[in-house]
Amino acid sequence: xxxxxxxxxxxxxxxxxxxxxxxxxxxxxxxxxxxxxxxxxxxxxxxxxxxxxxxxxxxxxxxxxxxxxxxxxxxxxxxxxxxxxxxxxxxxxxxxxxxxxxxxxxxxxxxxxxxxxxxxxxxxxxxxxxxxxxxxxxxxxxxxxxxxxxxxxxxxxxxxxxxxxxxxxxxxxxxxxxxxxxxxxxxxxxxxxxxxxxxxxxxxxxxxxxxxxxxxxxxxxxxxxxxxxxxxxxxxxxxxxxxxxxxxxxxxxxxxxxxxxxxxxxxxxxxxxxxxxxxxxxxxxxxxxxxxxxxxxxxxxxxxxxxxxxxxxxxxxxxxxxxxxxxxxxxxxxxxxxxxxxxxxxxxxxxxxxxxxxxxxxxxxxxxxxxxxxxx
Amino acid sequence: xxxxxxxxxxxxxxxxxxxxxxxxxxxxxxxxxxxxxxxxxxxxxxxxxxxxxxxxxxxxxxxxxxxxxxxxxxxxxxxxxxxxxxxxxxxxxxxxxxxxxxxxxxxxxxxxxxxxxxxxxxxxxxxxxxxxxxxxxxxxxxxxxxxxxxxxxxxxxxxxxxxxxxxxxxxxxxxxxxxxxxxxxxxxxxxxxxxxxxxxxxxxxxxxxxxxxxxxxxxxxxxxxxxxxxxxxxxxxxxxxxxxxxxxxxxxxxxxxxxxxxxxxxxxxxxxxxxxxxxxxxxxxxxxxxxxxxxxxxxxxxxxxxxxxxxxxxxxxxxxxxxxxxxxxxxxxxxxxxxxxxxxxxxxxxxxxxxxxxxxxxxxxxxxxxxxxxxx
Numbered sequence: 001x002x003x004x005x006x007x008x009x010x011x012x013x014x015x016x017x018x019x020x021x022x023x024x025x026x027x028x029x030x031x032x033x034x035x036x037x038x039x040x041x042x043x044x045x046x047x048x049x050x051x052x053x054x055x056x057x058x059x060x061x062x063x064x065x066x067x068x069x070x071x072x073x074x075x076x077x078x079x080x081x082x083x084x085x086x087x088x089x090x091x092x093x094x095x096x097x098x099x100x101x102x103x104x105x106x107x108x109x110x111x112x113x114x115x116x117x118x119x120x121x122x123x124x125x126x127x128x129x130x131x132x133x134x135x136x137x138x139x140x141x142x143x144x145x146x147x148x149x150x151x152x153x154x155x156x157x158x159x160x161x162x163x164x165x166x167x168x169x170x171x172x173x174x175x176x177x178x179x180x181x182x183x184x185x186x187x188x189x190x191x192x193x194x195x196x197x198x199x200x201x202x203x204x205x206x207x208x209x210x211x212x213x214x215x216x217x218x219x220x221x222x223x224x225x226x227x228x229x230x231x232x233x234x235x236x237x238x239x240x241x242x243x244x245x246x247x248x249x250x251x252x253x254x255x256x257x258x259x260x261x262x263x264x265x266x267x268x269x270x271x272x273x274x275x276x277x278x279x280x281x282x283x284x285x286x287x288x289x290x291x292x293x294x295x296x297x298x299x300x301x302x303x304x305x306x307x308x309x310x311x312x313x314x315x316x317x318x319x320x321x322x323x324x325x326x327x328x329x330x331x332x333x334x335x336x337x338x339x340x341x342x343x344x345x346x347x348x349x350x351x352x353x354x355x356x357x358x359x360x361x362x363x364x365x366x367x368x369x370x371x372x373x374x375x376x
Numbered sequence: 377x378x379x380x381x382x383x384x385x386x387x388x389x390x391x392x393x394x395x396x397x398x399x400x401x402x403x404x405x406x407x408x409x410x411x412x413x414x415x416x417x418x419x420x421x422x423x424x425x426x427x428x429x430x431x432x433x434x435x436x437x438x439x440x441x442x443x444x445x446x447x448x449x450x451x452x453x454x455x456x457x458x459x460x461x462x463x464x465x466x467x468x469x470x471x472x473x474x475x476x477x478x479x480x481x482x483x484x485x486x487x488x489x490x491x492x493x494x495x496x497x498x499x500x501x502x503x504x505x506x507x508x509x510x511x512x513x514x515x516x517x518x519x520x521x522x523x524x525x526x527x528x529x530x531x532x533x534x535x536x537x538x539x540x541x542x543x544x545x546x547x548x549x550x551x552x553x554x555x556x557x558x559x560x561x562x563x564x565x566x567x568x569x570x571x572x573x574x575x576x577x578x579x580x581x582x583x584x585x586x587x588x589x590x591x592x593x594x595x596x597x598x599x600x601x602x603x604x605x606x607x608x609x610x611x612x613x614x615x616x617x618x619x620x621x622x623x624x625x626x627x628x629x630x631x632x633x634x635x636x637x638x639x640x641x642x643x644x645x646x647x648x649x650x651x652x653x654x655x656x657x658x659x660x661x662x663x664x665x666x667x668x669x670x671x672x673x674x675x676x677x678x679x680x681x682x683x684x685x686x687x688x689x690x691x692x693x694x695x696x697x698x699x700x701x702x703x704x705x706x707x708x709x710x711x712x713x714x715x716x717x718x719x720x721x722x723x724x725x726x727x728x729x730x731x732x733x734x735x736x737x738x739x740x741x742x743x744x745x746x747x748x749x750x751x752x
Contacts, residue, residue: 035697035701035703036694036697036698036701037698037701037703037705038705039703039704039705040704040705040708041705042685042705042708042709043689044685044689060701064697064700064701065672065693065697065700069672069673069693069697072673073675073691073693073694079691079693079694079697080690080694081689081690081694296441296445297445297448299449309418309420313419313420313457314456314457315449315455317441317445317449317455318412318449318455318456318457321411321412321440321441321445321455322412322413324440324441325411325412325413325436325440327411327413327415328415328416328704328707328708329413329414329415329416329417329418331704332416332418332704332708333418
């Protein structure tokens, strides 16, 4: 994996990540395919809507289908018939948010499966080897994602462990080979909760180790949005310019644009698919909750300039009818549209960065996205 | 709507139904889109898998989105963005199976909505006018679908009413015009439970009225399959050769082929989509329940010669993983495949009829479909 930074417009960046499964034009939004599938969206539809990379989750894929089957199938790309790049979250976040009775030691983390309560153990080395079996193009180190709020002392101790684990992950990464016929990259994860001194320690420790890219973790976990923006900016300024930066688990369209402005290149979030399944669609003219009665007779498409299958063929009234009648098709069409919108938004951001027009466009776009009257 | 009978092979028939929304090559399987959507399958996917006509349901569409909205949207074709033919079931079956406190009089049927308990009334004339608002290419008369088992006396009285209602539907049909820019046809429905004398009365009364086609209703409601076959054959022999025959709510692949042999042209059933959503797929080599552990590591596609998106791209192991992890994509892919198989089966039957090879092929195909070992 290599990264070319093509252009900066103030702190906003346009670049290209080259992987053996193809290029990724940044800034990029990465649809979340936790268990080897993006919820309610077919792989061919992901390609159609312009997805350049999708996520898998190490914790979930380790539990199901399991490492042995992933090896038998020669990796997740082949298993799920996805030919473009894959990134795997390390599972650290899930171990801490989903599983019961987790117990952290220097050695790693013991946890019980959220599925059946069975006991498991992840060392940093284990996580690298699971990600080898998955065969993701971009692997993440094992980290502890601190909750919000979090005591300074806890965040400091936690980050010390996260940095140690990152070093062990990298050592394991360099002493093992990919299992399949493509290279894999490894990203470090900057933690430190809302404390700048710990974020600085974390970023310095990790950048001294030459990872292929750097993620910012432990944000968007409940803290005020202004703090999230401030810490994102603080972190990107500490990270090397020649490596991609990935802000984990963020966010709304507004969050994405604000953080692109602060130097972030990569994003993932369940919002477009999860909210889509709940009847909420994102458009250039604000959010709409299709369950609202106001859309009952609206013949307009969800977004008049959107090129997705939903917007080119169906009215708001029809999509509302599908939600009212609990049709699975509602989940499919709303997810498809929301991902199309998220991908479009960052593609458009990239164009504006390349023309040094990002800042003004961002302001207008955010104002549009926040407008409450979506009927044009 | 017109019907050309092209060829008969013993009693099996190959024909074409011409409608303003295109031709339907019979024998045909019609996917069920009860509420204006085929569950978990996109309209463009229905076209891709070769669907030539789909069903809507008058009872459901009357409740949601309602007649007024259907008129505003200028019919169901436009509302759901479906350009090929639509057939609407009259809702008789649903009134009797889903709703509470139904009360039948000569005038019509009073019922309470299964959604909110609100009271409604359908006269035969009402049903025609709802189907006018839907704008289906083929409309069905209001009937009472008798349960199984059913007393001879009850079936006789019920059928007398069904015949009267059919006459009133036809009268209303001839005294009203389509609301949109295409013609609509009306089918009668032969009832009479398992009693040949009543079936004969019903068929004679209806055929004397010159409907555009004839359905056989009240079968596949719990009676032994041999009785279903016997009565289907008994009915088709009473129906005019120059009109299409539609066996309502049938059935398994075996049922379809047996009834094609007995002179049926059209079928609808929720089996391919409902069973698909439960993890059961139909193949040329028998049924498979993808939840079974035996498919955990199987790299073969569900059906090696099937041309659908599932079979061309994914393994049984992946589809099983999607069912195990409760991914919506599992429902999408299994439904898509099962409909592809059903459409393929009747397309193949048609080819064999045209070559006078139906009978032998049918025996082989049924033996294949019933084999329990699906691994080739």
